[in-house]
Amino acid sequence: xxxxxxxxxxxxAPGQKVTISCSGSSSNIGNNYVSWYQQxxxxxxxxxxxxxxxxxxxxxxxxxxxxSGTSATLGITGLQTGDEADYYCGTWDNSLSVVVFGGGTxxxxx
Amino acid sequence: xxxxxxSGAEVKKPGESLKISCKGSGYSFTNYxxxxxxxxxGKGLEWMGIIYPGDSDTRYSPSFQGQVxxxxxxxxxxxxxxxxxxxxxxxxxYYCARQVHSTSPRLDYWGQGTLVTVSS
Numbered sequence: 709x710x711x712x713x714x715x716x717x718x719x720x721a722p723g724q725k726v727t728i729s730c731s732g733s734s735s736n737i738g739n740n741y742v743s744w745y746q747q748x749x750x751x752x753x754x755x756x757x758x759x760x761x762x763x764x765x766x767x768x769x770x771x772x773x774x775x776s777g778t779s780a781t782l783g784i785t786g787l788q789t790g791d792e793a794d795y796y797c798g799t800w801d802n803s804l805s806v807v808v809f810g811g812g813t814x815x816x817x818x
Numbered sequence: 819x820x821x822x823x824x825s826g827a828e829v830k831k832p833g834e835s836l837k838i839s840c841k842g843s844g845y846s847f848t849n850y851x852x853x854x855x856x857x858x859x860g861k862g863l864e865w866m867g868i869i870y871p872g873d874s875d876t877r878y879s880p881s882f883q884g885q886v887x888x889x890x891x892x893x894x895x896x897x898x899x900x901x902x903x904x905x906x907x908x909x910x911x912y913y914c915a916r917q918v919h920s921t922s923p924r925l926d927y928w929g930q931g932t933l934v935t936v937s938s
Contacts, residue, residue, distance in 0.1 A: 740923070741924070752929065752930055752931050758923075758924040758926070759924070796863055798925075799923045806865050807853070807865040811862045
């Protein structure tokens with residue numbers, strides 16, 4: 709059971725928009741930055757979003773992040789088949805003193 | 819270009835010891851934390867702990883404290899993850915990643931992963 713809660717799966721058609729939620733508590737998301745990671749099949753995770761809504765160099769602006777209270781959201785617009793992957797949220801937990809991740813969300817682009 | 823290159827896949831028997839490595843290049847290895855992350859087959863990401871190669875300050879997740887040892891040799895820009903007695907439940911992919919700050923979830927560069935298989 710993960711500290712952060714994500715939906716197991718989401719799906720949408722090519723060109724459409726999808727959002728992935730990440731729910732936590734005041735000991736983690738509520739008082740810390742959130743990062744998002746993309747893990748394509750058979751590869752290492754890749755940083756997509758950091759500090760709630762910042763994109764590393766090279767990440768297209770189709771990917772966006774937001775945070776409100778104890779929840780965070782990843783948005784992906786203009787979906788492409790190459791976006792099919794597992795997506796993870798992560799943050800620091802002040803009570804556990806660890807980086808915690810959500811259980812992951814599998815995105816299917818139909 | 820920042821790179822983290824991990825050692826190759828390992829197949830071990832229960833009770834054996836193991837040390838896997840992660841070599842950093844393209845940045846000042848002593849100025850960033852290195853994290854280790856476990857991913858069991860078909861499962862999610864689990865943060866195991868971090869080390870600051872500059873002074874070898876090491877922090878462990880309570881879930882992994884006493885189960886593994888994290889170390890680093892700054893002279894060769896390499897971090898290590900080791901087990902003294904492997905169990906079948908240690909079978910997993912292990913990633914190293916550069917962590918920007920000790921309490922930050924920002925892991926900005928990742929190694930390619932080392933698959934560890936423990937089977938009798």
